[in-house]
Amino acid sequence: MSEVRRFLADARMVAARDLRIEFRSRVVVGQVVPFALLVLVLFGFALDADHRTLRTFASGLFWVAVLLSALLAVHRSAALEQSEGTMDALRMSGLPPAALFIGKATAVFVQLVLLEVVLLGGLLVLYGVQVVDPALLVVAGLLAGVAVAAAGTLYGALASGLGVRETLLPILLLPVLAPVLIGATRAFDDALGAVAVDGWAWTGLLAVAALIATVVGALAHGVLIED
């Protein structure tokens, strides 16, 4: 039991460190969130600002904006370990790689939830959508956030240390997140009353994706930070 408690304390410490750095540097709040809102606005321009079209496709546009912005957040999270030999220090610290993974993924998750909340506000104001099933919206948003954060942290660690991280990360990460994009979009379609689908069934798929991404990430992280 004490081992579990120590593991969670380690993970909490890493998450708190990443969030503290973010709180001080405000990269996500100052750059990633405005970028996500910008993407929403650009979709509006591209679709000729037609409210009905925007409402119909709001869920898909929302999740594409989340994924594109998540790339920036993940990139930032991985970059934190690259400066001033931080990763070497972490390797030497004896911190379990799985705890490091869970901590970093938790920090990314918290940032993604913030991003989703702001973007949802954007959908309500700019696209004029209405929330029909708030519980479904929250559960699907959180589960998709876990899946994106876990897969993102895994692939962020994988691409870090390579000279071409900026271009490689999207190529590796986006296909892996394709099922999450599909599931989250369908669940939001139902929650926003855009399309008559069983949103809770798609939320089940999101739960499976979140579980797989977290377990695989925790198991594989040790291998990735060794190199």
Place this chain on the structure above:
Amino acid sequence: MAGRDERPGNTGSRGSRLLGCVALASLVVLGVLAFFLTGPDVRLHPTTGEEFGQFDAVRMLYLHVPMAVLMYASFMLCAAASVGVLVKRTPWWDVMAHSTAEVGTVLCGLVLVTGSIWGRPVWNTWWEWGDVRLMTTLVLFLLFAGYLALRRTTTDPRRQERKAAVVALVAVLDIPLVNRSVAWWENRTLHQRSTLEELKIQDLTLFTLMFGFLTFGLVVWWLTLQRFRVGWLERAAIDHAVGSAIAERRSETSADELDAAIGVTDEQAGEASP
């Protein structure tokens, strides 16, 4: 390797040349069987008497289905070799994982192209977004395209072999979805269930399909063999380049300078020498 051509950089051997010739001849025979000797798929409607079926488009399936099965086999071999990389950490497994992934990705691309060509007359569309198997196959292709992109990030494959193994093992999680999608999401696919499992085909049609499996089995074997040897030579070239650089650097430095560099004094050096 017995029979290996001794010219530097050559990947051929007597056995692999023979294998390549047999594979090429089989491809020609398969082409003749699929496009000339077998008949088109034409059936008569039991009540109206109208002709229906896939007509000449069915010929594409003699290539498409074996390529899809061999694609699965290549990716599964890649997964097995990736486990080998993580457990054994020897170059053999890594070169094997890279080779099978590359061959599998080429096959996956061909499966998508031949499927699209077949789908135009039969489904009346080049691409069907709602089809689960098409989507999962496309995702599989993109996952392995990412894998190959990762492998190209550095000229020294040893730097990212374990990372590549993790990417491959995550990517193959999509294979059960591709394979079982037709059964799991029956109403979300235009793909038919396996006609082979239900024994709906026979005679020359069945023979041609089986011959297709054999032919593409040989082609994949030959391609993987060649790609493996190229990968092995690349490794040897890198090792040779590193070894040459070290030897060259050593030849530029005298023994005394070397001793001084590693902190050995003249007395210690004298004691050590007989």
